[in-house]
Amino acid sequence: MKKIKAKKEMIKEGISKAHLQELNTIFSCEDCTYFMPAQEACNLGHKTAPHRRDEQMRLFNELGKMKFCRFLEID
Numbered sequence: 906m907k908k909i910k911a912k913k914e915m916i917k918e919g920i921s922k923a924h925l926q927e928l929n930t931i932f933s934c935e936d937c938t939y940f941m942p943a944q945e946a947c948n949l950g951h952k953t954a955p956h957r958r959d960e961q962m963r964l965f966n967e968l969g970k971m972k973f974c975r976f977l978e979i980d
């Protein structure tokens with residue numbers, strides 16, 4: 906019997922434009938306590954590419970969705 910591998914994909918969550926602008930929603934690594942700008946890396950070792958501001962805005966503009974990081978933390 907052939908095994909079928911499930912493809913894991915990060916969840917994209919919908920967000921309204923009003924929500925994003927009026928509530929000053931925090932959504933990117935650049936806003937996160939764990940982001941190390943000099944290294945452009947996450948201090949917790951997570952991949953930053955899906956959560957960087959440019960990528961988040963690209964997704965939002967194309968789909969009205971974002972890939973929120975569950976570990977994002979602000980001071």
Ligand code: SF4
Nearest residue numbers: 934937947951974976
């Ligand atoms: S915890 Fe998440 S949001 Fe924060 S820097 Fe790491 S990957 Fe980015």
